[in-house]
Amino acid sequence: KPKPKPKPPAFGVLSSGGARAPTKPAEKPKPKTTVVRAPTLGRPDISSASSGGIAGPAGNRNLMPAPPPEPEEPEIGQGHLRDILQEGSFEKYGVGGLDAEFMTIFRRVFASRMVAPDVVRRLGMRHVKGMLLYGPPGTGKTLVAKQLGKLLNAHPPKIVNGPEILQRFVGQSEENMRDLFAPAEKEFKGKGDKSKLHVIIFDEIDAIMKARGSGGAAASVVHDNVVNQLLTKLDGMQSLDNVLVVGITNRRDLLDPAVLRPGRLELQVEVGLPDERGRRQIFNIHTAAMRAGGMLAADVDVDALAATTGNYSGAEIKGLVGAAQSHALARYLAASGNENENENENEN
Ligand SMILES: Nc1ncnc2c1ncn2[C@@H]1O[C@H](COP(=O)(O)OP(=O)(O)OP(=O)(O)O)[C@@H](O)[C@H]1O
Ligand SMILES: [Mg+2]
Structure with a gap:
């Protein structure tokens, strides 16, 4: 039956x-604030972020599909930025619960970039060129950094993973650091104010920017060189109006205080757990x-x-x-x- x-x-x-x-x-x-990640081999991910994909840094624990593609893509003009500021919500850009943080970033980093460069100069203002996103794991820091570049109609962001950059041979990390900034320098020389924004993201920057001298003996000499090189680059970007460096960490306490000084990663935004x-x-x-x-x-x-x-x-x-x-x-x-x-x- x-x-x-x-x-x-x-x-x-x-x-x-x-x-x-x-x-x-x-x-x-x-959650604990420490995330220990297995070091990854190979070249650093200096690739551009692909459309909408959240191919997180090497340690990304979530093998989830990427969120739906952003509705807006190529041309995001200034009118668009104004809409965003009015609306005050970033849900449609795939980032939730961080509206206040985004607004702070927009006000501090982008307001000055939305008016004519000439006006900025006459005001004697200077752009904020470095910022730090910090907070517990999994709260969307990397996501925010990637989306920022898109919202600003910048070049695709370059993402450097902190632990990876230190795994180079002596001297090579410094060279890499130079290469990172070279395109922005070149474009600024050629096009000046017309140059598009270059966003350079140092994910897990604590790995690079640990307080100098905190490691032991020989390894720390190489390390200190890299730190110094980065500090030099951050200072150098003061003469470039087309650069935004974003550092990301969940251990702000480990960072060399020198990197947080005004003129370097001066805007610090905490990305916390969502309400x-x-x-x-x-x-x-x-x-x-x-x-x-x-x-x-x-x-x-x-x-x-x-x-x-x-x-x-x-x-x-x-x-x-x-x-x-x-x-x-x-x-x-x-x-x-x-x-x-x-x-x-x-x-x-
Ligand atoms: N605020 C958020 N809104 C939407 N999605 C989020 C948010 N936070 C995290 N996610 C999802 O979780 C994934 C992992 O987040 P992300 O890599 O940005 O975290 P993180 O803060 O950089 O963490 P870590 O400190 O461990 O690097 C994102 O790709 C995204 O899909
Ligand atoms: Mg991250």
């Missing part, structure tokens, strides 16, 4: 049926593709999820969505598998 066919569950990702509510306790202890509103934005960002594709069950309550995920970082929220997706997919596959078996049984 044929078994009754099981009804396949609705393919609803995060639906109340199968999706587990976040399993972690709502009041998770604050409930921020978490809602981040959930919306990471479920946007499913929602658009009709794959998100109607009973998925983003507000409730945001309310119960206290102390989750953006990366953890992204991970949670990914886990729910795998569960839904597994249920779907199991159900369709059963169906086939039943059909075979019926034939016999």
Whole structure:
């Protein structure tokens, strides 16, 4: 006698049926601020960030699909920047819960770049050319740095990974440091004020900029040279109006104080864990593709999820969505598998 066919569950990702509510306790202890990463071999990732892809630095723990492509791409003019400033939200650029931080950055770094260079000169202003993003792991620091370049219609950012740059032979890291800044210098010489912005990102800058003399003996001589080279470059950029250096770290306390002086990475922005509103934005960002594709069950309550995920970082929220997706997919596959078996049984 044929078994009754099981009804396949609705393919609803995060639906109340199968999706587990976040399993972690709502009041998770604050994450530790130290992240120890295995050093990566090979050349540093000085490649340009590809469109929308969040191919994080070598240590990225999240093998999640990239967020949906940014709606706007090539030409982001100044009018556009004004819209952003008015709107004050960066959700559509794939960054949630950091609106206040973004606004600070825009005011300090970009306001002066939105008016005619001539006006800036007459005001006796100078642009902020270096900033530091710091805060706990997984909060979107690398993401912010990458998106900034796009919002500003800059050249694709160059991303240098701190630990990697130190793995060079003696002398080569200094040369690399010079190469990093060379295109900006060249363009500024040729085009002056017309030059596009060059964004240079030092991810995990604490690896390079540890307080000098803090290491032991021989290795630290090489290291100190690299630090000095970078400091020289940061000072040199004062004569370049087309450079923005972004340092990223989750150990600001380890940094050589010299790098944080005015004129170097003078604007320091803390990127912290998102609040409930921020978490809602981040959930919306990471479920946007499913929602658009009709794959998100109607009973998925983003507000409730945001309310119960206290102390989750953006990366953890992204991970949670990914886990729910795998569960839904597994249920779907199991159900369709059963169906086939039943059909075979019926034939016999
Ligand atoms: N505020 C956020 N909004 C949207 N997505 C986020 C946010 N924060 C993190 N994510 C997601 O988590 C991924 C990892 O975040 P990211 O690499 O930017 O963290 P980080 O702060 O640089 O961490 P670390 O200090 O460990 O390098 C991002 O690619 C993004 O998909
Ligand atoms: Mg990072």
